[in-house]
Amino acid sequence: MAKKPVKLDDVAKEAGVSKTTVSRVLNHRGYLSDETIAKVEQAMEKLNYRPNAIARQLYKQETKLVGLIFPTIDDPFFGQLESALENELYRRGYKVLMGNSQNNPEKERSFLRQLLNRQVDGLIVGAHNQAISEYQRTNLPIISIEQIVSRNVPVVASDNYNGGLLATQRLLDDGCQHIIHTNYPEDIPTPNHERRLAYEDLLRKHGQTPITYHISFDDPVEKKRQIIRQIFEDHPEVDGIFADNDTNAGLIMNIAGEFKRLIPEDLRVVGYDGANATRILLPQLTTIQQPINQMAAVAVEMLQSRINGEKVTSRMLPVKLLDGGTA
Amino acid sequence: MAKKPVKLDDVAKEAGVSKTTVSRVLNHRGYLSDETIAKVEQAMEKLNYRPNAIARQLYKQETKLVGLIFPTIDDPFFGQLESALENELYRRGYKVLMGNSQNNPEKERSFLRQLLNRQVDGLIVGAHNQAISEYQRTNLPIISIEQIVSRNVPVVASDNYNGGLLATQRLLDDGCQHIIHTNYPEDIPTPNHERRLAYEDLLRKHGQTPITYHISFDDPVEKKRQIIRQIFEDHPEVDGIFADNDTNAGLIMNIAGEFKRLIPEDLRVVGYDGANATRILLPQLTTIQQPINQMAAVAVEMLQSRINGEKVTSRMLPVKLLDGGTA
């Protein structure tokens, strides 16, 4: 039952030529007579020959594989991002090795270590874990998205500071007097953190006191809901919320209902991300839209350059405010 | 600049032993003295040695990679499904090669052809394209999810017929007189199609005329919206809709607003899937929940069995109705 797979040699024997000739037919190189090509192709067809990709990779020293390391894929933002990355990479002949770190440093490290063993030609990462030393001492081409990984890894990010300004300004323009912000609980300078800085800077300039609640990206939903309820309990006067992502904005809108707040009459909400899936399910949400597909395209382009041995520098892309009805 | 990567031989030389010994240290096999082990490990550390995974794969004839072929990953259902699959596979020591067919048969075929070249140890597929002959003539272990691929590929599906019954029954119990269904436009017997059959059977049993509108999964959103508007225009009397997925249910709820229908007073809606992301953004939606994580676990378990050379048979998992407020 377990018949051995057909190999190059078998085809060569069947066609009455040498391995080299078959390989040449396969790769269209060197001089071949039409007659020989036909013979070889018939033999391949007859034996249903499939070349062993691993053997080729070993010799060529390239796998045409790119690893993606992100926290999860079950999320509107990351789903769209990885989907766009896969598309761009496929166009350039790369396939994708996907690793979800789940914000588990152990898993991320183990994953990384394996990919570093010449399993991939490059890496695009956006996982939240810092300080994984493996990122430093490798010369595998790496690009990071919306995340600072290491000094020598170029970053693709959207203009988070301006996004924070746009969102906060909109709430101010709406006349909100008590604007609260939710953000990811980190004091380290991630791009996301810029959103908070913009919010705080602008709010202070307008004489309001910034208040930021921390919601971990990977907390279970129920915990997120708890924190949001806490906002309404601690600050019943709140009349504007700038959420650091659309999922949280969605939760806020639901819980506002629990507290009998009408949106946008009693409470205005601005989200962040503007991913496809949330645009479809929550079209009424006003949000800051990141150019997700463009970020993917740029990241892949940069990675390709690095694989080609060129130097690249970090890039920042513009965001825009998308009008729904919630602010 | 382009310093050659360190190889097994270099480590052997550094430690003053043979390749075999280093390989043994690496794989913990055979008799080794503590002294030798220490010497070798020091040498590996000093040279920052990383074993070449490709070379190992070539000899071992296994890659510890599993390919996933699905229409897209930018979708609540598929996002959660692939996320769960990745998790389960990782637990068993497999990494994931992701391919989004985008319902592009060309891409799916090309992808498949490449993976078949001994790039992966197995495949889990849920792409919508039928009749890709490559699926037939390979003896690579394959499991399919919610999709019929080929006679010899076992399927993991949820109980779609019962899901259709539950949804339709709920609308009937609510007293709906004019129930419409949306489904994917295929006449071939996919598991999804069972939802429609259940709807039609049950509706006829209650003396109502089944009406099904077709919405392609991969249509652009605007087209989907058009079709839904058409429903309200063609059938202003509609008072219940059973959507074949939650995204469509979300669109229906939005467009119901355009037509001044209140939910659930004027119109009741039942969705399908109950994925995490939609549960968070649309908690008010009544829907049929597929056991997505469990389906992933079962699929991986089945795949592992097939890789081990055991026979497996298709499995069907139960669904349940989740109460929101829309029906």
Next chain:
DNA sequence: TTCTTTGTGTCAACCGGTTGACACAAAAAC
């Protein structure tokens, strides 16, 4: 003392492709 057994490590073949070097015949140039 001689014959196992156990510990330690080396040799060389192997996995399945790719390719530079080279052989040889036929056609073209001198």
Next chain:
DNA sequence: GTTTTTGTGTCAACCGGTTGACACAAAGAA
């Protein structure tokens, strides 16, 4: 009629690990 060019194909080394077969020394058994 040589010499050069062009077309066609083969040989053998190589990519970087893994492992069965085997050599040899030291310890234990007969």
